[in-house]
Amino acid sequence: MTDNAGSTAMIRLENLSKTFPRQSEQAVEELTMEVPEGEIVILVGPSGCGKTTTMKMINRIIEPTSGRILLQGEDVTKVNPDLLRRRIGYVIQQIGLFPHMTIFSNVATVPRMLKWPDDKIRKRVDELLDLVGMDPSRYRDRYPKELSGGQRQRVGVARALSADPPVMLMDEPFGAIDPITRERLQNEFLRLQEEIRKTIVFVTHDIDEAIKMGDRIAILRERSVIAQYDKPEVILSAPADDFVADFIGSGASLKRLNLARVRDYELAEWPTVGFDDDRTTVLAALRGSDMGSVLLLDEQRRPQRWLQASDLARDSESLSDVGLPADALVAPQATLADALNEMVRSQVGCAVVVDARGVYRGTVDMSIIMAAAETMRQSARAESIAGLGQPADDSPSPVRERQPEQAES
């Protein structure tokens, strides 16, 4: 059992406790948990439960009072903390970019401390900026104050990844960002994680974010005592106790939509036309469907406008000027909850799915959501019945194809 744990756990915390000076009560009490390699583990709990303290003990920003921290099987409780921290990426809510340094210097900080050769650093920084979706030639020499909040967050992630650490600690990394940008950054980060497969400990107080981002969620109560540590779908369908159920709150079935990704479902088709099509073709397309509108795509097949029959009355206007702008776009890795949200905002009652380059892929409509909700309800019911016998089991998830390998373990 110990051998097995040693090979799969990237981080292992053993009886970790923290008592702050001049405080009688422990902030963290005898915490033991394992973080499996390549997973996002979320520490979530009410404010003051010790989740941030727990995370900061992993890179020893806060030194534990007692207990051990093992990183890749190595006891790092007593090693030089500065050297330890260069092996662990760290992203905090305020991002903490160095305002007096360029984006390049910010991202290059750890490689420089590790004394990498200059050309290797240069290549690495460009690669990372590319990875987080920022054009290196455009942003390399800028300063943090010249970037938007979302861009700073991306640079913060790039900086944490600079020396390719196996482990990342993220303390409410999307907390200080407006909801719309946050949504996008969360999706981008999940896409990125599929590529980089880091072991991530992620702290948040937001259960919805936890459900969306986590491969596993540890729900903590006071003094960082684990109330439940399991996959999100199990926590949602079979909360361990009243504390967990209260913390998840009402609307667990709506929250389950956060676990389903658009790309895992067959998309609906919407009639589309191109710029080159003449009005007769457009009218034919309109008549050929019962949707009441068609989607106008540009040469690269990117959605542009919603056209209705009434928009075609005047011949003089170009197709690109009439109708309504095509908004309510979602990415394939967006959740069904995102799609539902966009759908409600949309003028035509559906969310348009586009890939990373903005190319039209299909639409999500209400019938897809309803069907997905029904499937999830059934499997959740099955799981909670199974869960009565053996709580926190690892039965395969019906909707999350991301983790088949855990299901086998």
Added chain:
Amino acid sequence: MAALKQRSGLETLGGVARNERRAVVHPSPSPDLQAACMSFPQYLVSNYDDLLLSARDHLFIVVISIVLGTLVALALGILTYRSARGRTIALGVTGTILTIPSLALYTLLVVFGLGLGTKPVVVALTLYSLLPIVRNTITGLLGVDPAIVESAQGMGMGRWQRLFRIELPLAWPVIITGIRVSTMVVVGIAALGAIVNGPGFGALIFDGLRRIGSPVAVNLALAGTLGIVLLGIFIDGLFILLTRATTPRGIRD
């Protein structure tokens, strides 16, 4: 330094042609009489190079004192800013120094064996320059966003790396403002150094004081005062340039 020695006597001021070059250009049988009859502009024109020497000497002691004061004050600020008690002590001590009347401090330093001339003046000015720089060093360092320092720590920067690569550069605009304030304070106090034979514009003012009642007294006092004011403005201008040149581009307004 040669110029300082040459100029250190009070009695050399006011008209005796101690500068041979000038004596050659303007041969004058009775300099005192001539000076007494001069209007202020005439006085300025005929004592142009003397006044420039005074300006140079004045600037010299100010720069030396500020450089020394900055080094001491930075060290004090860095050593104390993290502890409330340390801060109180550093600010208390440097603040108390500033309450000692300059006349008393100069006299004490001479009595305690520093002798007359440049040395006691530089020591006194260095002491007077401490408070604003210590205060602004502490304020500046405490004003650095803790999140930035924490992320530096989280990336594996040690205590001194954080201080020199993150905290001090970010606190620098505040610190240099303190240095600027100190410089202005010291430019004024330096004038009083003339009572212990210190160099600079103070000597002119004191000479004017000694000759009160004679027409030349006005010229002397006026030239000394104006010189100090102009020097102050000049240094302040330099500080504007220096601040701009030394503030990292990412934190400039």
